[in-house]
Amino acid sequence: MKPTLLVLAAGMGSRYGGLKQLDQLGPNGETIMDYSVRYAIEAGYGKIVYVIRRNMEADFREHILSKYIGQIPVEYVFQELDLLPEGFTVNPERVKPYGTAHAILVAKDAVKDPFTVINADDFYGRDAFRVMADFLRQPQQPNAPQFAMVGYRLENTLSENGTVSRGVCTADEHGHLISITEMTKIGKADGIICNTFADGSTKELDGKTPVSMNFWGFTPLFFDKLDEMFRDFLTAHNDDPKSEFQIPTVINYFLTSGVATINILDSDAQWFGVTYQADRPYVVERLAHLQ
Secondary structure, X not given: OOOEEEEEOOXXXXXXXXXXXXXXXXXXXXXXXXXXXXXXXXXXXOEEEEEEOHHHHHHHHHHOHHHHOOOOOXXXXXOOOOOXXXXXXXXXXXXXXOOHHHHHHOOHHHOOOOEEEEEOOEEOOHHHHHHHHHHHOOOOEOOEOEEEEEEEEHHHOOOOOOOEEEEEEEEOOOOEEEEEEEEEEEEEEOOEEEEEOOOOOEEEEOOOOEXXXXXXXXXXXXXHHHHHHHHHHHHHHOOOOXXXXXXXHHHHHHHHHOOOEEEEEOOOOOOEEOOOHHHHHHHHHHHHOOO
């Protein structure tokens, strides 16, 4: 069995100022997605599935899919505002997609094996793909499903050019995830890392705290709950055009229900990304010196 890599590439890149998924940052014109696919092939993944927007399709086919002909099976699915369950309509004020959990849901028919979920615009490092592929190839107990995430230290995931959103994790003594909290305005000032909440209050965070960079490993069981939870989300939040159905919401369901155990995998991989346009020179320099 070879796992599938699911690449979330439908984000609009509003803070970055363009379609950063297609930005050629590597020394030979590589996108960050190209490095992820390269490392996935090396780690033994058997298929790549991209989640994109319809208005990206022509550029995507020309600049991304054409690179992998004969290397690995590749397909893509669309994440659009009108992909809703029967009985629901799009809030006319909504502009952005519904979130990362919805992006996974739209790929349900394309993913049949254990799979990894990543962001298109994050560089995760070669070792992260290796440890996750090894995990996903392990036999599963039918009554005790095991999911996983690769954890990164918070202090190694910040941007010098603005605040970032991170899934802040707590773990037990066995390395199993206990909870994950989405914090949307994390920054560092005077050597102190803090998250600022909507009401203006702040919380200081330990730089060594593990955070989710959306590098997840699931079995297809994960899809079974998504549709129901997305319906619940729309019922409760469709009046808010900025609300998002995010992966941590689904993860917390599995944690509190006890349906699955989620392992935090150790890796020596280094993360970096392009949240803002000002991050670009740093990323270009890092990619130029990769071994």
